[in-house]
Amino acid sequence: MSTPLRHFLGLKGIEAKTIREILDLAARYKAERSAISWRPLAGQTWAMIFTKSSTRTRVSFEVGIRELGGNVLFLNANDLQLGRGEPIKDTARVLGRMVHGAVIRTYAQSDVEDFAHYAKIPTINALTDDEHPCQIVADIQTIEEKLGPITGKKVAFIGDCACNVARSWIYAAEALRFHLALAGPVGYLSPVTNPWVTQAHDVTEAARDAEVLYTDVWVSMGLEAEKAKRAAAFAGYQINHELVALAKKGALVQHCLPAYRDQEITERIFEERAGEIFDQAENRLHAQKGILHWLTDGPMG
Ligand code: CP
Numbered sequence: 001m002s003t004p005l006r007h008f009l010g011l012k013g014i015e016a017k018t019i020r021e022i023l024d025l026a027a028r029y030k031a032e033r034s035a036i037s038w039r040p041l042a043g044q045t046w047a048m049i050f051t052k053s054s055t056r057t058r059v060s061f062e063v064g065i066r067e068l069g070g071n072v073l074f075l076n077a078n079d080l081q082l083g084r085g086e087p088i089k090d091t092a093r094v095l096g097r098m099v100h101g102a103v104i105r106t107y108a109q110s111d112v113e114d115f116a117h118y119a120k121i122p123t124i125n126a127l128t129d130d131e132h133p134c135q136i137v138a139d140i141q142t143i144e145e146k147l148g149p150i151t152g153k154k155v156a157f158i159g160d161c162a163c164n165v166a167r168s169w170i171y172a173a174e175a176l177r178f179h180l181a182l183a184g185p186v187g188y189l190s191p192v193t194n195p196w197v198t199q200a201h202d203v204t205e206a207a208r209d210a211e212v213l214y215t216d217v218w219v220s221m222g223l224e225a226e227k228a229k230r231a232a233a234f235a236g237y238q239i240n241h242e243l244v245a246l247a248k249k250g251a252l253v254q255h256c257l258p259a260y261r262d263q264e265i266t267e268r269i270f271e272e273r274a275g276e277i278f279d280q281a282e283n284r285l286h287a288q289k290g291i292l293h294w295l296t297d298g299p300m301g
């Protein structure tokens, strides 16, 4: 019997069980990286269609797909006919007949959803304007490795609470039942919320007694024209020594990267916490393999 078609398009509405299955796979792939013999993508070719820049997501998926036995085609969306206006649903219907799965980084969430619908192959959201679900899987893997189960903990997100990364965190908080305390300036709180989320303009309120201090860039990809306006609005929404002092003893500092020193995080804190931040970046590889395996082969026994 073939595995039912699965996608990983976002954390909205995701069940805790799904996240747990992916995290278990990611942990096994990490622990046994050199010894593992599972090749769930053997004989497959996956397409990666990227409209926005990427270092971590691109490399972790390219390496992850190869380590799972698959071949990978990296396609810059601007080099495809997509860049000249061919509709996503036509691109999807072509690729769906040629490749076995797709990893897409783009602007509109509806584009990854339309692609999945029309291509009828496993499709992964590698970042849209709405969500960055793969990032949050790696983040939770890192946090749980270092602090134990995330359920019941306080995670503080400082900065652009309306961005894709914050939104995926909001959905994760609901699924895994932890307190997500968001702090951002007026005009940059999230329009999406749930009972596990608090939002404030006061960074100290969010950081106080938090087990994790998390931040992301002030200017997400596609919003470069707002750089000056955002630099003014976000001044003070920074992970620095004062903020770390308010967090719980032993709190982690996490950043999805790339990091802009002395904007969302000080150079000093970044370098002091580089070990845990780059452990988080490394986990992108293990988490992607968990996601790929879950999509194509279901949970391991
Ligand atoms: N954090 C993250 O997604 O990094 P890249 O943009 O480099 O892929």
Ligand code: NVA
Residues within 6 Å of the ligand: 127, 132, 163, 164, 165, 216, 217, 219, 220, 221, 256, 257, 258
């Ligand atoms: N919010 C950021 C995340 C980068 C990984 C962006 O969309 O640019």
